[in-house]
Amino acid sequence: MMFNKNKLLPIFTAVSLAVAAPAALAKNFKMALGDAAGGTQWEMGSKFAELLDKKTNGKMTVDLFPNGQLGNEQDTVNNAAIGLLDFSVLAINNVTPFSPSVGLLTMPYVIQSADEAKLLTQGEIGQELVENTIRDAGVRIIGWAYSGFRVLTNSKRPVKSPEDLKGLVIRVPRNEIMISAYQAWGVNPTPMAWSETFTGLQQGVVDGQDNPYITIHAMKFNEVQKYVTNIRYIFSLEPLIVSESIFQSQSPQMQQTILAAGKEATEYSFNYLQTTEQKIRDELAAKGMVFTDPANGEQAWIEKVTETVWPKFYASIGGKEKLDTALAVLGR
Structure with missing residues (x-):
């Protein structure tokens, strides 16, 4: 039996295109994480990647790069933009330099529980x-990782009051609100890149x-x-951001899929914090860390920052009314 290759060619071509089509539509994304694997960022990113893979039947996948492999956290905002x-x-706090109004969420003692964090975000x-x-930085927040309260650690002695900070060199991110908080407590903190922090602590810089707690444990x-x-x-709070230009290049259906995955990953992150934080604190205690509660329920810490730090940043967050609105939402 003789075959006409010219007649079969269109058939082979059609079959080849049909097979190639899913591959052509497939996309492998990259996600940067500042923290090491095992922390809140890793949990958030992993869950988002899992959900996106599932929702697109494997056509859209995400590779995670922890420990600042793709640059420091502020670099990743620039690169995504x-x-x-x-x-x-x-x-x-590493989004705030690009979009100052987000600093509302880093104003000291505004958020006083995980539920309040969830309510605001x-x-x-x-x-x-x-x-x-989106407007200011060219990136879109599509999810929120909830990491818990930032607690103070040091290698020298127990600290109960702001006065106990004197003589200690404290690392902070390059964030004006956080720097001002420590200045209000009577010390000049040392701004230091996250990637340099472990070494700085190790060497006594x-x-x-x-x-x-979760970050302390992971790092x-x-x-x-x-x-x-x-x-x-x-x-x-550790937002999951996507490049707005890349987001807009997706089909409307894919955009909704990304947003849905971000929303579900956000809920997962909140639940992860609830079920994990105390366990991790217990593990840190078992490894020798010594825990101290501030004297008088943090009253001295709170008074110093609300009286001196809040007013300095009203303008950058969009006006005092923005903070008043947030406090009203929280019932205060």
Whole structure:
């Protein structure tokens, strides 16, 4: 039996195109994480990647790059803004320099519980901040990782009051609100890149830092820090951002899929914090960390920052009325 190759060619071509079509539509995204694997950022990013893979039947996948492999957290905002990076999970204080109104969420002692953090980020205030960040920074917040309160650690001694900070060198991010908080407590903190922090603590360049229990555990700070003070001046939020240019290049259906995955990953992150934080604190205690509660329920810490730090940043967050609105939403 003779075959006509010319007649079969269109058939082979059609079959080849049909097979190739899914591959052509497939996309592998990159996601930057500032923290090491095992922390809140990793949990958030992993859940988002899992959900996106599932919702697209494997056509859209995400590779995670922890420990600042794709640059420091502020670099990832820049790279996402110009379309060189797809996704990043990073501390909210590293978004603030690009979109100052987001600083509302880092104002000391505004958020006083995980439920309050959820209420602000997932309500009208959170949506306004999402829109501002698109406008100001060229990135879109599509999810929130909830990491818990930033507690103070140091290698020298127990700290109960702001006066106990004297003589200690404390690392902070390059964030004006956080720097001002420590200045209000009577010390000049040392701004230091996140990627340099463990080494700085290890070598004694700085004596202490502040971060949530989950981050302290993931970064193994217990190896270079002994004392923990349970100040709760900032609730650590770590938004999941996507490059707005890359987001807009997706089909409307794919955009909705990305948003849905971000929303579900946000809920997962909140639940993860609830079920994990106390366990991690217990593990840190078992590894030798010593915990101290602030004297008089943090009253001295609170008074110094609300009286001196809040007014300095009313303008950058959009006016005092923005803070008043947030406090009203929280019932205060």
